[in-house]
Amino acid sequence: MIIPIEELEPSTLCNIVEGFVLREGTEYGEIDCSLEDKVKQVVNQLKKGEVLLVYSELHESVNIVPKEQFNAAESEY
Secondary structure (H helix, E strand, O other), X not given: OEOOHHXXXXXXXXXXXXXXXXXXXXXXXXXXXXXXXXXXXXXXXXXXXXXXXXXXXXXXXXXXXXXHHHHHHHHOO
């Protein structure tokens, strides 16, 4: 289930994205980005619809996934 980010408190969204960034350990190449910058980048991707905030009822968890990945998974069912 997609969670509309507009329905979340800004602090809640920030905490979810921060947890995602810390968990993923994303690599940003030669440029070292601060946690704050990484969070802003992911929030911007969410606002643009490039990635989605998804709740899994099966795993009772929230994750951020690329839109294409979500759509591909949905079309399998």
